[in-house]
Amino acid sequence: MARIVIIGGAGHVGTYLVPRLVEAGHQVVNVTRGLSRPWLPHAAWAQVETVVMDRTAEEAAGRFGAAIAGLTPDIVIDMICFTPESAAHLADALEGRVQHFLHVGTIWVHGTLTTVPAREEDPRSPFGQYGIDKSRIEDMLLDRARRGRLPATVVRPGHIVGPGWAPLNPAGHFNPQVIRDIRDGKTLALPNFGLETVHHVHAEDVAQVLALAIDNRSASVGEAFNAVSPAAVTLRGYAEAMFRWFGHAPALTFQPFDDWKEGVAPEDAQATLDHIIRSPSHSIAKAERLLGYRPRWTSLQAVQDSVAHLLS
Numbered sequence: 625m626a627r628i629v630i631i632g633g634a635g636h637v638g639t640y641l642v643p644r645l646v647e648a649g650h651q652v653v654n655v656t657r658g659l660s661r662p663w664l665p666h667a668a669w670a671q672v673e674t675v676v677m678d679r680t681a682e683e684a685a686g687r688f689g690a691a692i693a694g695l696t697p698d699i700v701i702d703m704i705c706f707t708p709e710s711a712a713h714l715a716d717a718l719e720g721r722v723q724h725f726l727h728v729g730t731i732w733v734h735g736t737l738t739t740v741p742a743r744e745e746d747p748r749s750p751f752g753q754y755g756i757d758k759s760r761i762e763d764m765l766l767d768r769a770r771r772g773r774l775p776a777t778v779v780r781p782g783h784i785v786g787p788g789w790a791p792l793n794p795a796g797h798f799n800p801q802v803i804r805d806i807r808d809g810k811t812l813a814l815p816n817f818g819l820e821t822v823h824h825v826h827a828e829d830v831a832q833v834l835a836l837a838i839d840n841r842s843a844s845v846g847e848a849f850n851a852v853s854p855a856a857v858t859l860r861g862y863a864e865a866m867f868r869w870f871g872h873a874p875a876l877t878f879q880p881f882d883d884w885k886e887g888v889a890p891e892d893a894q895a896t897l898d899h900i901i902r903s904p905s906h907s908i909a910k911a912e913r914l915l916g917y918r919p920r921w922t923s924l925q926a927v928q929d930s931v932a933h934l935l936s
Contacts, residue, residue: 625649626723626838629695631679632703633672634660636786637728641701641831643668648835653695655679663788683710689717699724699838706754711761719774724841725765726834729780731823731850731904733759740821741856741907744780744848752898762848769846777837777844779830782852782904785926786827787933794863796822796896799889803931806863809872815884818860818876820900825852826926829919836915843914853923856905865924866931 625648633642633654639662645652646668658676662669675695682688692700692714700722705711711727718725732755734748750759768774785791793802795814805812833851837844857865864874881900885893911917921929 625651626698627651627653627696628699628701628838629653629655629692629697630701630703631655631692631705632660633701634662635703636663636784636789636827637703637781637830637834639663639786640828641834642666642672644831644835645838646671653697655692655695663786679704679710683713686713689714693717693721697722699726701726701728701834703728705761707757708760708764711764715765715768715774715776719768723775724838724845725774725776726837727761727765727776727778728830728834729762729778729848730755730758731780731782731852731906732902733762733780734902734904734906736902737905740905742905743907744850744910766846766848775841775845777846778848779833779837779851780848780906781830782823782825782850782906784827784830785824785930787929789827789930790934791927791930792822792824792899794859794866795888795892796820796859796899797888797892798895799892800934803866803934806866806872807870807935809867809870809875811875811877812863813877813879813884813887814859814863815879815881815896815900817878818863819858820903821856821858821905822862822899823852823856823904823906824923824926825919826921826929829853829921829926832920833911833915833917836911836917840915847910847914849911849915849917850906850908851911852906852908853921853926854908854919855923857923859900862924862927866927869928
């Protein structure tokens with residue numbers, strides 16, 4: 625079994641990933657700032673070595689990559705890398721020193737889509753700093769993998785949900801008041817005709833893809849994998865399902881986006897625009913074929929698990 629160092633392993637995905645790896649017999653080291661705790665208790669955490677480290681400060685001092693390499697990992701999983709400079713710093717330190725490096729990316733590397741569901745190999749047109757930076761990280765890591773310099777795999781989650789997470793809601797933003805209003809049977813206004821899509825994934829299923837990538841190293845090195853539910857949902861379909869889940873008939877109205885945004889907070893309107901302009905819908909066929917990925921949760925089931933905990 626392997627010694628696995630997880631950078632940022634106590635968050636939502638780590639809540640499921642760490643116990644899975646420990647139960648598989650791996651030695652797990654969680655590198656953390658010490659501020660996060662797993663959202664669900666599990667006895668496996670008693671077997672995890674915790675290393676408190678401030679990534680930002682250590683990178684600024686030029687020490688982070690060497691510190692991670694000094695933990696003598698066989699495998700490194702980086703959950704919290706957001707800039708190409710940060711990724712290159714760590715990759716430089718780990719070249720020739722690890723058996724497998726896994727980077728948690730994002731489906732936002734695709735930007736706008738031409739065909740749906742989008743496959744990993746489809747052309748990408750990222751926009752916005754987050755998507756552009758994540759795309760550059762991915763290109764750099766997979767290029768190193770192809771050149772035999774770093775055995776890297778990229779996992780691209782969708783909108784992660786699960787216990788402790790305020791889910792991306794049917795209005796396309798994160799304000800939990802929308803869920804409360806649906807619970808109370810209040811009418812919900814949606815932008816346009818509510819036909820744009822969002823693509824959720826339960827944190828447990830992201831953990832599944834990462835674990836399967838480790839188990840199937842020869843098939844996963846040099847590859848990127850979408851980690852999403854079996855199917856995206858439209859805002860309208862999502863809203864109608866949530867009304868029914870709370871025992872109400874759907875109560876929806878529709879407005880052109882420019883009119884709709886006048887009725888919500890500016891930050892919520894911007895979040896909605898960021899999501900609907902991309903309208904993500906992604907294929908999991910590659911992960912199914914190469915890794916044996918079988919999502920446990922549909923989009924709606926994953927959201928409902930989040931909501932059940934949010935409102936409890």
